[in-house]
Amino acid sequence: MCLWCLSESTTAFLPFQTTILAVKFNGGVIIGSDSRASMGGSYVSSKTINKLIxxxxxxxxxxxxxxxxAQAVxxxxxxxLSFHSIQMESPPLVKAAASVMKELCYSNKEELQAGFITAGWDRKKGPQVYTVSLGGMxxxxxxxxxxxxxxxxxxxxDAKYKPDMSREECLQFATNALALAIGRDNVxxxxxxxxxITEDGVEHVVIPGDKLPKFHDE
Known part of the structure; x- marks a missing residue:
């Protein structure tokens, strides 16, 4: 299925000029990103893009x-997924959502310039993280x-991740990783x-740039 008619924006940002992550912890998953959108590697077009959909x-x-x-996909x-949940009369599995993303990316691999991380929680497998690459892997x-x-x-x-982290440990891990990336990557x-994301629901946390941990002198 062609996705171009669904796109709301004609502005194309160069691929992968961002930092995104997802990580499992004991009972849930955290997905996160920075908020900068840039064009050409030097022009910052927005400082407040929410890249978590x-x-x-x-x-x-x-x-x-x-x-x-990314908007089209x-x-x-x-x-x-909404249609699927109505048909099945239950929420979709995280793997089902990731598989939908995979099929959309693979079917349009010649035209798309976007990659995705899919993460969430379901009753069958609990917290899960999936990478969906540019070509649909x-x-x-x-x-x-x-x-x-x-x-x-x-x-x-690689050095700091450990299985079965607590929620607070995982929040600190994700925050530190994104802060380190922001400190070094100009885009x-x-x-x-x-x-x-846990069985109990979804919580959105926003950390302003001036509140991020510092690891080096600017």
Missing amino acids: QVHDRIFCCIAGSLAD TKMAKFQ LLSQPFTIGGSGSTYIYGYV SGGVVHLVV
Whole structure:
């Protein structure tokens, strides 16, 4: 199915100029991103883009790449998942949502310039994180990072991640990772958006740029 008619924006941001992540903890998952949108690597077009898109009650996607492409994919995914939940008379599984994203990306791989992280919670498997790549590859992971800022924090996340973190430990892990990326990557910045997803519901946390932890002198 062609997605171009669904796009609300004609502004194309260069691929992956952002920092996005998702990580599981004991009882839930945290998905997060910075809020800067840039064009050409030097012009900041917005400081307040929310890159965390809710596609169902307890399922979110992080977006990286062309905003227009990402809007088209997530809009279609939301429609398909809503229809699916009505047919099945139950909320969709996180893997089902990730599979929908995968199929949309694969079917339009020649035109799309966007990648996604899908994360959420369901009653069958609890918290889950999936990477959906540019060409439609689907990979389940305990945590994942993406975007241009991720190149600066692979060492940090590999060293500091541990299974079954508490909610607070995971929040600190995600905040530190995004703060480190923002401090080094000139196309990541603004505020940090974090969404905490558990059986009990969804909590959105916003951390202003001046409240982020500092790891070096500016």
